[in-house]
Amino acid sequence: MDYKLDFSILKTLTGLAGVSGREHDVRAYLKTLLAPYADEMHTDALGNLIVRKKGTSGKKMMLCAHMDEVGLMIHYVDDRGFARFTLVGGIDPRTLVAQRVRVQTRNGELLGVIGVKPAHITTEADRGRALGVKELFIDLGLPAEEAKKRVEAGDWAVLDREYAEFGDERISAKALDNRVGVFVLAELVRALKQPFYDVYAVFTVQEEVGLRGAQTAAYGIDADVALCLDTTGAADIPSVAPQDYITVLGAGAGITAIDARTITPLWLFEALKQICDQYNVLRQVRVAPRGGNDAGAVHLSKTGVPTCGLSIPTRNIHSNVEVISKRDTENVFRLACLAAQQGLGECAQD
Template identity: 80%
Template sequence: MDAKLDFSILKTLTELPGVSGRETAVREYLKNLLKDSADEISTDTLGNLIVFKKGTSDKNLLFCAHMDEVGLMIHFVDERGFLRFVTVGGIDPRTLLAQRVRVQTKSGALLGIIGTKPAHITTEADRGKAVGIKELFIDLGLPADEVKKRVAPGDWAVLDRGYEEFGDGKISAKALDNRAGVFVLTEVVRALKNPFYNVYAVFTVQEEVGLRGATTAAYGVKADVALCLDTTGAADIPGCAPQDYICSLGGGVGLTALDARTITPENLLNELKQICDKHNIRWQVRVAPRGGNDAGAVHLSKTGVLTCGLSVPTRNIHSNVEIISKQDLENTFRLAYWAGQNGLKV
């Protein structure tokens, strides 16, 4: 099947707020988008969205794609109205300095600017150390009493940066990890017609803080095989040696051989490679000694599930200027669709 993806859906997905544990806006959008493409839609206790499509066989395929994004949670409002925060998920503090955020409160979202002590008044000691989370604050531009009325510890903030298409088929936005995987899975669900498998497309929560949604969701599905759609770091940039790239933009869908949480069974990995070769789907092997994704939880559920992570290479991962390739999205979609529609010989 030729990939004809609706990238306006990806744009909308990246613009929605959805820090780990606060994925409601993403879930409600997907529920409405997919209601006419599913046989059943449900939400479990933890907040995973489970979309079911009846197949022509008695075999079950579990797809996972996590809805959550890394972000911030407010833990202190000082006497001048500046906000102190902790990170939700793994964020390098270097990527936060002088950036915009949207603080999510009961009365609505507030624009904030992340600041620190300006360079022209730093000391020699300041300049000799890296800026950490404790040196950063959020400035809402409001009087302190107004801030204290509207913001409380436990409120959260999302990175703020718009969706842009640029260069040769590249996309930059916040939350491409993992709205890119979510986007691919929505398009797979919309495209499947009388699939071989009974397909359970699960949009999971809280992946960025420990694969929590996938851990519970996998126990609710008796899966014969599972494919987890996510992004992966692409270190194909200056300063990194080729042997450390993990994956490269434009290199195709990343087939996980190994990461810190999973080792893909040989028969499943070989089957996916053969499908790609037969149908001219561009692929690359992902070997990542650090990191993991929902596959790490899924493959350990019950007595074990044949599981592979399908990864979209992403530069600047866990920042508000993540970069992916449209071609990689299309190749990931084509493989996931083929597997669901036609079945895997495993």
């Protein structure tokens, strides 16, 4: 399939704010982008955006990618106007220190800074110690009264970092987990023509807090087979042993064999590898001792759905300097397209 991915869409997607349960800006953008390509489109009660492309076989394939990103939820603005927050999703508080954030309020966005005690007044012991989230605060740059008027409990924030391309076809941005999966799925909706499967492209909500959107969407669709597009850790960095890399950046599409929530059925695992080998899709096998993605919820829906997670390797995952490779992204796109276009020859377990 000769289709060139338009990475300007990914740039736009990573710039949108969409913490778990507050994905509306991402959804609105996708609705406009995909309306001309969809045979049907609707948003369900939880907020999943479901886009259907009619196929030729009468069989249903669910492809999902979560719209939400990890972020912060404000719970208190103190008497001096500093906002305190809790975490939405798995963030290491060490990555929040000295960062800018974009606070989302009912009257629009405010810039904030997660402040830190200056080195001039800290001790050696202070500097060697990781700060807990309770010690962190957002400086809104506003007088206390003004801050309290404009920001309230339940407002939320995302990390602020611009999209940048660098190095060997690398991209760094916030929220690449999982706007890159969303990007691949959106491009797939635009690219597919008369696929084998009736394709249900599902842009899910609340993955980062427990695969919640995928659970209800999978129930409604009742697919014959499912693929979940998401990032996964590429721990191929200094201080990690090669056997613990999970995936390697730039080494191709990650086909999940097992993670903490799923084991891919053997026929499906083999069928995906075979497509790669036949069509020169660069691939690697993902064996992840921890972590999971929407596949964990989808495969347990109703009487069970054969499901595989297709992964885009990501360094510094859940930070605002996540790094992915364009090459991996293109390979995941090609694999998902070929699977939807040609079929996977599903077979029952014997």
